[in-house]
Amino acid sequence: MKIRYASRMEGIKPSAIRSLNTNPKMIFFGGGYPDPDVFPVTALEQAFAKVIATSGKEALQYSASIGLPKLRKQIAERMKREHVECAQDNILILQGAQQGLDLVARLFINKGDTIITEAPTFLGALGAFAACEPNYETVQVDENGLNTDALEALLQQKPDAKLLYTIPDYHNPTGVTMSLERRKALIDIANRYDLIIIEDTPYREVYFDAPPPLPLKSLDTENRVIYLGSFSKILSPGLRLGWAVASQELIEKLTLLKLGADTQCSTLNMAAVSCLLEDYDLDAHIIRTRAHYKKRKDKMLDAMRTELPQDIRFTDPSGGLFTWMTFPEDFDSRKFLLECAIPEFEVGYVPGEAFYAKTPEINHARISFSTVADNLLETGVLRLANALRHYKNR
Ligand SMILES: Cc1ncc(COP(=O)(O)O)c(C=O)c1O
Structure with missing residues (x-):
């Protein structure tokens, strides 16, 4: 054959x-x-046991593609601490941030569309984007993160670029963090060139001394940033739980794609993490x-x-x-x-x-x-x- x-x-x-x-x-x-x-491990063991004991039937049933309302509300509260104005309707629960990369790519990229990544960038993102057959342009990362002057110069040549993918905090693979000045410049450029930004930040809370600068999402004036967060590095990657923060319109579209991809995240895992956030001091x-x-x-x-x-x-x-x-x-x-x-x-x-x-x-x-x-x-x-x-x- x-x-x-x-x-x-x-x-x-x-x-x-x-x-x-x-x-x-x-x-x-x-x-x-x-x-x-x-x-x-112990806190998760207790959370899973409690969920099964107190609401086992619901936790073992299908649930909404967008994610459990209580967990979405808890995440929205955590995002507000990062100065991101959002409510439960702005949150979609994902199978890790990785699923967000796949869904956002499928939402925006047609074959041959120009998208911009940092050079270098996260390998998993290239894997997710590849299925949409984009045309890549890249912008160098230096000690202050993505070089926004180089981005502007690129966009003058390629004004049709549709989407930019960035890892502003403790970048994978370089470890660098984008300065606040660059973040503000990036939002300004995105507004002028009508770019969608994927802000992929699974390491954001894993800082060593001072917290990182404000998230791009908190500076977003036109609802063009899709923030991807994750429980993988602060709790456990095996749970496969992350989230997207975006305008309600984008969240609804991404939810439609998620429904087609995997129906929903595990109800049990979502319920256990929600219980853990209530009973355990995650901070x-x-x-x-x-x-x-x-x-x-x-x-x-x-x-x-x-x-x-x-x-x-x-x-x-x-x-x-x-x-x-x-x-x-x-x-x-x-x-x-x-x-x-x-x-x-x-x-x-x-x-x-x-x-x-x-x-x-x-x-x-x-x-x-x-x-x-x-x-x-x-x-x-x-x-x-x-x-x-x-x-x-x-
Ligand atoms: C930059 C970046 N984005 C996304 C992911 C995927 O994370 P998750 O486990 O939330 O899918 C990783 C994992 O290593 C990563 O480094």
């Missing part, structure tokens, strides 16, 4: 990350998962989560400052799970990884080239500290430093 796939499958590739981590002895800085040691848990990752980040970056050669640069994130390493310009980070770091030194990361929608840069790596145990962070960095020395001398 000749399998006749749809043309959209041409843009859909397997993950560059999952195929790298096969040796159990390897210290792998490539994974972007949160650390399971911070999941509030105190998030404070502990921040301290956990900050300790790891500090430990890893201290080791990197001491051990790595001077010509290697890396970002110092103020939240999230990643730093972005930049090798000298002609250094091929994938070649080094596959020929030396993994086979000879049992240390790994994700080569940066995978994170570009358009023109890959070969001399970067995404390094995550989230799932490498405290006692292995220094050893891992040392292995990387030794691998680099060995590679240079051979």
Whole structure:
């Protein structure tokens, strides 16, 4: 039989990350998962038990595609603390922020439409957008996030661009955060060029010292920002729960698409998270989560400052799970990884080239500290430093 796939499958590739981590002895800085040691297992056990005991029949039944009203209300209250003016009608519950990327893409992108991503950007977003066969344009990210001057210059050339995708807080993969000034400039540009913005921010609450600047959604004057939040990094990714905040009109359209995609999120999971938000101090848990990752980040970056050669640069994130390493310009980070770091030194990361929608840069790596145990962070960095020395001398 000749399998006749749809043309959209041409843009859909397997993950560059999952195929790298096969040796159990390897210290792998490539994974972007949160650390399971911070999941509030007991609190979730109690929440699920309570929901089953007190409202089991409802919790095991189908429910509205838009999500449970009580959970949507609780999320709207949390969003108000972020200065986002919204009500329950502005919230759609999603199977993680990832589903928001898929639904928003399907809502707006026709084949060949121009959309703008940051360079580099989140691999999962490229995976979601690929099925809509967009034409990509990209804008560089620097230490203050998306470069809005470069965006404006691009839009002068490509005024028909329809949608912009950004990760303003503790960006995946670079770890950088967009400044408030850039956020204001971005909203101004989006208003002038009639751009829809996806503000994807699953790491927003995982900051190390001060909170990040105001969300783009709170600065949005024309209902053109779709905010995507997630319980994955503050509670647990296995629950598959996130949310979109947008105008009621957009939420209704996205809900129609969600109905066609998966009917709804798990009623039981939504009810358990709603119960947990009522009975458990999630904010105190998030404070502990921040301290956990900050300790790891500090430990890893201290080791990197001491051990790595001077010509290697890396970002110092103020939240999230990643730093972005930049090798000298002609250094091929994938070649080094596959020929030396993994086979000879049992240390790994994700080569940066995978994170570009358009023109890959070969001399970067995404390094995550989230799932490498405290006692292995220094050893891992040392292995990387030794691998680099060995590679240079051979
Ligand atoms: C930038 C970004 N967006 C979205 C997601 C998906 O998150 P969720 O688990 O909420 O689907 C991730 C997960 O790593 C991410 O890094």
